[in-house]
Amino acid sequence: MIFPNNDDGCGWLNQLAPRTPNVELKKAIQCDWLIIGAGYTGLSAARQLAALRPNDRIVIVDAQRAGEGASARNSGYLVDSTLNDGHLTGEHLSLYKQKYDLNRAALETVKRFVDAYQVDCDWDDSGKFHATSMLKNEAKLTQFHQTLASCGIKSSLLAGSELHERLGTKFYRMAVHTEGGVMLQPAKLARAMITALPNNVALYENTPVHKIEYGSKKVSVTTHQGSVTAKQILLCANGFLPSLGAFTQRAFPLTLTASLTRTLTEQEYSSIGSPKPWGLLSAQAMGATVRLTEDKRIMIRNTAEAITGVHLSTQGLQRRIHVHKQGLEKRFPSLPDNLIEHSWAGITCISGNSANIFTRVSENCLAAGCYNGGGIGLATHFGEQLAYLAIGENTPEIEQINQRPQPNWLPPQPFLQWGVKMRLAKDRLFAKAER
Helix, strand or coil: CCCCCCCCCCHHHHCCCCCCCCCCCCCEEEEEEEEECCCHHHHHHHHHHHHHCCCCCEEEECCCCCCCCHHHHCCCEECCCCCCCCCCCHHHHHHHHHHHHHHHHHHHHHHHHHHHCCCCCCCECCCEEEEECCHHHHHHHHHHHHHHHHCCCCEEEEEHHHHHHHHCCCCCCEEEEECCCEECCHHHHHHHHHHCCCCCEEEECCCCEEEEEECCCCEEEEECCCEEEEEEEEECCHHHCHHHCCCCCCCEEEEEEEEEECCCCHHHHHHCCCCCCEEEEECCCCCCEEEECCCCCEEEEEEEECCCCCCCCHHHHHHHHHHHHHHHHHHCCCCCCCCEEEEEEEEEEECCCCCCEEEEEECCEEEEECCCCCHHHHHHHHHHHHHHHHCCCCCHHHHHHHCCCCCCCCCCCCHHHHHHHHHHHHHHHHCHHHC
16 A cells, blocks of 8 residues: 655646655554545545544544645646536436536535635636537537526637637637636645644654554554554545555546646737636547646646556656647647646546545445545535544535435456556547647
8 A cells, every 4th residue: 555656746836835744653653533645635524523523633644745646736626517417308407416516515615715714725716618629529518508507507608719819729619618616726725724734633744554454443554664543544545545445446546647837928928819817628538628827827637547556657757748748739839849847647536427435434434535537626525524424423515415426336457447548548539639
């Protein structure tokens, strides 16, 4: 269960002042609650659990630096509406609205945290675009626009010069702009959650877990140089849940890579029409995710792969940077080809049916994760609600979460790995024009 170290190229993290990590666990300790994973889920669970049980001892361990895994490495989309469930039949429309309501509740959870702690995370609630450069996807976007209207969700259908001027690129043919979504700086949000941890929470970083032993009344965890005995354990490692021996037949990790450019000069910015900041998701599976930030940088993420061991080598990252450059050149041919300043890899967690994990695994073990690309809102929301579930308290939010489907069964390895790779290869082929 030793997890690889992250690369040091994350643009969101590199914009922040260096942070001195907490010490590694190097002794045997006891606690009431042990949380594995110090991303949005684990930090939110610890914060809420500390408020509910102020006299209990809570410990968090993370294999790397807190808040610097997937939580800091995503594209910064806090979403409510999603494209992938855009059906118009009565049953599917009801399920779509159910998912939207959960995403909306998750967004509000993050907003409450940001407001309560006065977090500066470059909050931008101007919405997002779902766009395509391919004629075949225009019908999908038109149907999506109608689906949103059926659910009472505001959106606009854009094309031609109106879309080109808004984005600063002629690459896309059509887009649906949805209101309500938020763009933010994910590393700033994660850093704020670390700062907000209460005094009865002890955080140990660079502390990989080697072994977990479940007993009838306690859980024993062996780390690289220490150990923890806890009454209850919360598994909040998201993409690494299978590495912890949990949900190996329900969820799997994907490795994604992204790049962030330097700040555009005024001349470069003017050459693309000086558009307002925006965030865009492709209507084509495996198409590029692109953002123009408030400080005039462009982020692009256009690779997703099932990599054995989930670790991407330095050479592998360099090959994928070439794909990022090609994506930028397609969209912004007037800009120079040496814009990229930061490039990085990160892990996300996917299920076969886009369902999430939120459950009590056993009498003394709970777990949350598998956010299928919606990790900022759902991870924060699920983390807070996991604290209530842990103490046996039901909430309307837990009832809402439990209405959603459970992750379906997946084939064992190596068949799962083969199947995922084949599916991703097919999606990449169809999305070649949109990468």
